[in-house]
Amino acid sequence: MKAEVATAHALVLLATLLVAGSFIASARLASVLNPYSLTLLRFVCSVIILAPVVLMQPSLRARILPAMPRALIISFFFSAFFVCMFEALKTTTALNTAAIYTLVPLMTAIISRLVLGEKLAQSRVWIYLLGAAGACWVIFTGRQADVLSLSLNTGDLIFFGGAVLMACYAVSMKRLYRNDPMIVLVLGILLGGCFWMTIALLATGNTPDWQLLDRQAAWQMAYLVVGATIGTVYLFQRTIVVLGPSRVNAYIYLNPASVALLSIVVGDGPIPLMTLPGIAIAMLATILLQKRAQSAVPVSTPSRYTD
Template sequence: MSPSRQPPAPADLSGYALFFVTSAFMASNVVIGRAAAHIVPPVGLAFWRWALAFLIILPFAMPGLWHHRRALKAAGRRLLVLGALGQGICGAVVYMGLERTSATNAGLIYATSPIMILLIAAVALGEAVRPRQVAGILLALAGVLAILARGDVDALLRLAFNQGDLLVLAGAVAWAVYTIMLRGSRTPVPVVPMFAANALAGVVVLAPFYLAETLLDRAVVLSGEAMLRIGGVALFASVLAFTTYQKCIALLGPSRAGAALYVMPLWASLLAWALLGEAPQLFHLAGAALILPGVLLATLPVPAPRPAREPEELTRASEA
């Protein structure tokens, strides 16, 4: 059997199974966040999500946190900025949006994060954008407009968009900035202690806003329903999404593992339909038909060109 026709390795099969599990864990954030709307206030949900996630991961992260304590202390301000973006805006602000929009909308809008990364990197860092990527960006942005307008051309012309959709879009932009900052980081801290440090930074950043929300008569009431939703976003959307994603990278490589974000909105739609009764609308299908191919077109790596064969190799090939 030739190498090109060999069956997939067991590691690849495990990796692809984990790929779908990871994307489902990612989707659980918007589904549980929507289920928590009007039960747990948004800042309180984000605060307790990351506080609990930090406590869950702490036993595994503690040796690395102690070993790299000086590097983490030196990166303190950067960690607070990352906490404001990754746990603050991508957490509390998105949950504010989910009080006003559907999980299906949020999943589709959030899937444009790779597009935001390309745009911000091009504008702020001067990174080159190929024509193929431009086409993908335009396609995905057209899909976002279809979601924001909810299929209503008049709403598009009046720029009368749902506030919740716009808040989720702000979260997608914040996630893009967060990702670019992480990509440019030169810290020697391994991923598990860095995850714990980011979670703790998010708790610190969210604490004053959580206090203000509590004083404004929106205190978290720790009922059974509230604790179930807080535990869900902490365990599934935070710790398990992170750990399975890291394992997926190890099995499939970063490029293929990163495509889990493209599958996430499909999981969000299915879970929202099954658990929340959110039936997909025609504008959801139109948005997905534009966003998902657009993101793939813009972000899939270009295959490396095959090296030209040396004249001696060509001669040997012709003689064979």
């Protein structure tokens, strides 16, 4: 049992690194095409890979159409988040977006309280606020004057809106889930994303222009499709069965540290030293959430989906 839990933690760490890499890859792609084209390409490629797995199994194939109306709603928030991400990275950094992304659990909790009437433990609120404080430190690079004036650049503001959309995605997923096979729902969300991005391209008069992607950009898109989309969905769904959603979601606070590490590895240069305290605070939030979730869910029942 301990080996299974340790393996699950290792897989979540891998998924966290894949997500962190998506911020860096997206930053490099943001200037190549408009965000609707990039998001549509990401979804189309993911559908091409995932659809045969579902379509070849009659029991799964029969569940696609019943799930599509709900998947369309969920996919609106999901695809809009990626549009905000690509647009934001034109004027902000991968590290800043990773830091802002750590605000998603707090936003999700607030929206769940307002929409679903869910209660939230006070201890968890304090941990979310601690993570938010770490995020603010990274975003403002420890500059107190900017924190007090809430001086955000355009990209930060856009991605803050994206974080709200991701929180809405999480709440809509919980509200609209009907025991669908997860792979069917994921395929439905990807198909819905293709629909919404096609509508967005038609409404804005843009064209896909995917031929503008050079070889390097194509590899970066392949990473987003295989690693950051399909790979993370598989890893998170596999590990959530063992660890529970709270312990898996706690790893979101490692995103700034992961982006900082990967930025050095891929040659983007060192991060500002003043961001390190904020990264450390965010990592502390992960540790505290892990301890809280572990004490709430007995290790002897790893397959439960409760907190």
